[in-house]
Amino acid sequence: MFKKILKITGIILGVIVLIVACFFMKAYFSVESRRSTHYTVEPQPLAIQQDSAALALGARLVKAKGCTDCHGQDLGGKVFVDDPMLAHLIAPNLTKGKGGLPQDHTYEDWVLALKHGIRKDEKPLLFMPSQEYFLLSEQDMGAIIAYCSQLPKVDREFNEGNTLGPLAYILTDMDKLPMFPAEMIDHKRTLVKEVKAEVSIEFGKYLSTSCQGCHRENMKGGDPVAPGFPVVADISSTGQPGKWTDEQFIETLRTGKTPEGKILKPNEMPWTMAKEFTDVELKALHLYLNSL
Ligand code: HEC
Numbered sequence: 001m002f003k004k005i006l007k008i009t010g011i012i013l014g015v016i017v018l019i020v021a022c023f024f025m026k027a028y029f030s031v032e033s034r035r036s037t038h039y040t041v042e043p044q045p046l047a048i049q050q051d052s053a054a055l056a057l058g059a060r061l062v063k064a065k066g067c068t069d070c071h072g073q074d075l076g077g078k079v080f081v082d083d084p085m086l087a088h089l090i091a092p093n094l095t096k097g098k099g100g101l102p103q104d105h106t107y108e109d110w111v112l113a114l115k116h117g118i119r120k121d122e123k124p125l126l127f128m129p130s131q132e133y134f135l136l137s138e139q140d141m142g143a144i145i146a147y148c149s150q151l152p153k154v155d156r157e158f159n160e161g162n163t164l165g166p167l168a169y170i171l172t173d174m175d176k177l178p179m180f181p182a183e184m185i186d187h188k189r190t191l192v193k194e195v196k197a198e199v200s201i202e203f204g205k206y207l208s209t210s211c212q213g214c215h216r217e218n219m220k221g222g223d224p225v226a227p228g229f230p231v232v233a234d235i236s237s238t239g240q241p242g243k244w245t246d247e248q249f250i251e252t253l254r255t256g257k258t259p260e261g262k263i264l265k266p267n268e269m270p271w272t273m274a275k276e277f278t279d280v281e282l283k284a285l286h287l288y289l290n291s292l
């Protein structure tokens, strides 16, 4: 009798292991095939101005758009995910120092990365949030490129490559992680020229693309963005920010502390990025959020 139970348990366990293995293999091969897809696109030519106004705008945008959070304060690159179950991901050195971009990296190559989420070799960049940046205006993207292409050289080399862990394969296959932004982009879309910086719903909506990745398109939040992260708050008119004045909204995004006394951790809710927004930008954003 006992032997029989053992045998049945053994068979059941075996079947479970087999099912999990099949499930994982399917995820693995499907993700690897997406990873080696070639994208042929015609990058939109951008007129890049190198004047001081453009450089100043670019310097602010690399912080406000989160580039420095992943690529490091000096944009010399950093390991930004290091979790054996999830992934080992490097946001590369964007300067022309050792371990950085090649000396012949062109403006066009910048557009490929920012507007299309692809590399010079036509393969998709992993986890680089181009699905947000392809909605930037020509003026803003141009300023970022102008600023980044004159960065002081930083010598920082990474010997290891990017690797994905089992959880990343499974979550990516279930479309729970934005691993391949190139798949989420309309590559034919041309950039809008410029969005007027004023306290308007239109400008607020434009800025809200930086919040969409986590708060979702309707800004009502929902499930955590990755395992171990908190539930994403509703920041539309029905959430807490709907009850705040503009001053309270600005204060929250500059200090990481809400009027209700909640402390926002910068790695979960990146207010260190939002604090680079100007008053006009934050007011426009609040106006837009309240209109939802
Ligand atoms: C969430 C983290 C994250 C943010 C935010 C981010 N990047 Fe990246 N970026 C990455 C990763 C990861 C890669 C490398 C992907 C790969 O190798 O597949 C990358 C790659 C790049 C590349 C391609 C380099 C090459 O080898 O061709 C450029 C250019 C770049 N990023 C610029 C930027 C700029 C400019 C910003 C801000 C507007 C930015 N990134 C914001 C994570 C990020």
Ligand code: HEC
Residues within 6 Å of the ligand: 208, 210, 211, 212, 213, 214, 215, 225, 229, 230, 231, 232, 233, 234, 235, 239, 240, 241, 252, 258, 262, 263, 264, 265, 268, 269, 270, 274, 285
């Ligand atoms: C990387 C994901 C992420 C991004 C990007 C992000 N948020 Fe958040 N945000 C969160 C999470 C998660 C919470 C909930 C934090 C908590 O409960 O501790 C939150 C909370 C907030 C809160 C507090 C809400 C409350 O009820 O107290 C505000 C306000 C907010 N976010 C505004 C923004 C704005 C504006 C942007 C875009 C400029 C933005 N967030 C971008 C993840 C994000």
